[in-house]
Amino acid sequence: MAERTEERTRETEATADSAATEVDTGVDVGRLDGLRTDTAEEETESGGSYFSLRALLVAFVAVGGGIAVGSLVPILPFVALLGVPAGAFVHGLVAGQQRYIESALAGGVCAGLVAVSSFLSQFVLRGVAGGDLGMGRLFAVAAAVGLVLALVGHYFGRDLRDGLTRDIE
Numbered sequence: 082m083a084e085r086t087e088e089r090t091r092e093t094e095a096t097a098d099s100a101a102t103e104v105d106t107g108v109d110v111g112r113l114d115g116l117r118t119d120t121a122e123e124e125t126e127s128g129g130s131y132f133s134l135r136a137l138l139v140a141f142v143a144v145g146g147g148i149a150v151g152s153l154v155p156i157l158p159f160v161a162l163l164g165v166p167a168g169a170f171v172h173g174l175v176a177g178q179q180r181y182i183e184s185a186l187a188g189g190v191c192a193g194l195v196a197v198s199s200f201l202s203q204f205v206l207r208g209v210a211g212g213d214l215g216m217g218r219l220f221a222v223a224a225a226v227g228l229v230l231a232l233v234g235h236y237f238g239r240d241l242r243d244g245l246t247r248d249i250e
Contacts, residue, residue: 136176137187139172152164169188169233170241173235176239
């Protein structure tokens with residue numbers, strides 16, 4: 082009888098230790114291989130919050146990486162902005178939940194920063210000459226375009242993920 086109690090104690094401690102070492106990154110790796118998880122875990126995931134800082138960080142990394150790869154094409158202007166939907170597509174593909182808010186925010190901010198930094202020398206020259214800078218308007222327009230591109234990219238990434246993980250009937 083005492084042996085069984087010790088076994089239960091060891092099993093409980095082992096499960097507590099394994100649960101304590103898991104880190105939630107906002108990416109559901111277990112569902113990428115096509116295997117279904119239990120429905121109780123899906124129900125707790127679907128009842129989650131609307132916004133996650135970890136998912137926002139992953140979205141910034143994905144969109145920033147897409148912009149960095151897009152900016153490697155040196156001749157064509159604004160090719161870096163094509164990295165916004167590409168990065169959001171990747172984020173939608175690997176995210177465990179729908180993270181449209183995080184992708185849109187990351188796409189808008191990154192696109193606005195890329196546009197302003199692309200024309201920074203012209204803004205400096207206009208500022209020295211005493212003219213209207215227009216940085217705010219450029220940031221707003223680029224952020225709106227980046228937001229829409231990120232939403233489209235994330236949508237198609239989620240759609241592909243749904244098609245890859247759905248059971249064939």
